[in-house]
Amino acid sequence: MEVLKIATAGSVDDGKSTLIGRILYDTKSLTDDKLEAIERSSKQKGFDYLDFSLATDGLVAEREQGITIDVAHIYFSTAKKSYIIADTPGHVEYTRNMVTGASTSQAAIILVDARKGAIEQTYRHFFINNLLKVKDIVVAVNKMDLVDFSEEKFNAIKAEISSLAEKADYKGQNITFIPVSALKGDNVVNKSDQTPWYDGETMLEHLEALDAQDVYEVSQARLPIQTVIRPKTEEFHDFRGFAGKLYGGSLSVGDEVTVLPSKTSSKIKAIYHFDKTFDKAERGSSVNITLESEINISRGDLLVKSSELPKEAKQIEAKVCWMDAKNLVPGTKYLIQHGANRVVAKIGDVKSVIKTDFTGKDNAASKLEINEIGEVSIKLAKPLFYDAYADNKANGSFILIDAQTNNTSGVGFIQ
Numbered sequence: 001m002e003v004l005k006i007a008t009a010g011s012v013d014d015g016k017s018t019l020i021g022r023i024l025y026d027t028k029s030l031t032d033d034k035l036e037a038i039e040r041s042s043k044q045k046g047f048d049y050l051d052f053s054l055a056t057d058g059l060v061a062e063r064e065q066g067i068t069i070d071v072a073h074i075y076f077s078t079a080k081k082s083y084i085i086a087d088t089p090g091h092v093e094y095t096r097n098m099v100t101g102a103s104t105s106q107a108a109i110i111l112v113d114a115r116k117g118a119i120e121q122t123y124r125h126f127f128i129n130n131l132l133k134v135k136d137i138v139v140a141v142n143k144m145d146l147v148d149f150s151e152e153k154f155n156a157i158k159a160e161i162s163s164l165a166e167k168a169d170y171k172g173q174n175i176t177f178i179p180v181s182a183l184k185g186d187n188v189v190n191k192s193d194q195t196p197w198y199d200g201e202t203m204l205e206h207l208e209a210l211d212a213q214d215v216y217e218v219s220q221a222r223l224p225i226q227t228v229i230r231p232k233t234e235e236f237h238d239f240r241g242f243a244g245k246l247y248g249g250s251l252s253v254g255d256e257v258t259v260l261p262s263k264t265s266s267k268i269k270a271i272y273h274f275d276k277t278f279d280k281a282e283r284g285s286s287v288n289i290t291l292e293s294e295i296n297i298s299r300g301d302l303l304v305k306s307s308e309l310p311k312e313a314k315q316i317e318a319k320v321c322w323m324d325a326k327n328l329v330p331g332t333k334y335l336i337q338h339g340a341n342r343v344v345a346k347i348g349d350v351k352s353v354i355k356t357d358f359t360g361k362d363n364a365a366s367k368l369e370i371n372e373i374g375e376v377s378i379k380l381a382k383p384l385f386y387d388a389y390a391d392n393k394a395n396g397s398f399i400l401i402d403a404q405t406n407n408t409s410g411v412g413f414i415q
Contacts, residue, residue, distance in 0.1 A: 008110075072086075222302060223247070
């Protein structure tokens with residue numbers, strides 16, 4: 001069964017957790033004990049409705065304050081698909097959580113309160129999903145019941161966000177607008193009688209129709225080597241396979257490949273997936289590959305087609321989302337984790353801080369503070385073999401690790 005991973009984003013009290021809870025309820029994905037707990041808690045609070053946000057907000061502080069703090073992953077299935085929803089917080093101080101949740105998602109749901117329209121946080125949510133090149137965006141105009149299901153309100157929000165999309169760098173996004181009431185269930189799983197002017201799909205119908213391909217788009221084939229397989233059994237005495245997850249493109253038996261950083265070449269002899277052999281490996285598949293000649297390959301190496309070599313440099317320019325309480329400043333050393341490869345890095349210049357409301361950049365900035373996104377130059381101890389993030393998401397992204405604390409301090413997107 002196909003698996004679709006979705007990131008959700010919404011401002012405070014836009015009803016994000018309620019929307020997810022409603023989907024779980026209407027698809028009968030809530031367990032009996034969870035449903036009973038929701039009913040009991042709703043009665044204790046004096047609500048005349050079921051508080052579906054309790055289905056997702058797991059932390060005590062989340063339930064007490066009615067906000068989402070941590071990234072929660074919710075799993076459910078229908079007859080057509082399995083879903084993983086990354087319920088991400090909307091506050092500016094949790095921008096790093098939002099980036100984390102959206103980084104591996106194929107689709108995103110951005111909630112907008114029908115009464116307020118697009119606000120600063122909406123711009124930030126849209127900016128991050130555009131930065132991460134999330135292809136399918138659903139703008140759920142929520143709380144339509146509080147504006148009498150006004151078509152005019154819906155169209156005004158649609159026009160505002162459509163104009164926002166024109167300012168965005170990534171033009172490949174598919175944006176779908178759906179008028180919903182998460183509390184009442186209108187157009188979430190079931191079609192609403194309250195919106196006769198809306199002839200589109202419900203939220204679930206739209207998600208069911210999405211093609212749940214691998215999160216990384218079609219581009220050059222990149223196979224970061226995770227491990228070298230040597231069974232050393234009587235049957236496979238001389239077997240030496242190179243295993244990893246294939247990104248971007250496909251590899252076939254007979255393809256001439258180059259191993260980086262050694263730049264040695266060979267041809268693919270066989271492709272294994274578990275105990276079966278295949279003539280071709282498609283992107284997104286975890287495979288074990290053997291080569292015709294014996295060449296030295298180890299964990300962290302990159303296997304590519306000889307006709308599709310990536311860029312090579314000891315200095316890169318990247319957009320970085322900073323996640324550490326300790327500011328990012330020039331001259332600081334970090335470790336770059338790029339795929340399975342780890343390289344010592346030194347921060348060059350912090351060239352700008354990007355404003356996430358699409359109003360431009362602060363070119364006078366000299367540091368990145370926690371939750372800020374900026375343009376940074378980075379010097380490397382040895383060459384990195386990379387692609388621009390716009391061309392290959394897997395080989396164009398990295399994380400920065402503080403060598404002293406081993407904390408993930410930032411995530412970067414190579415330009």
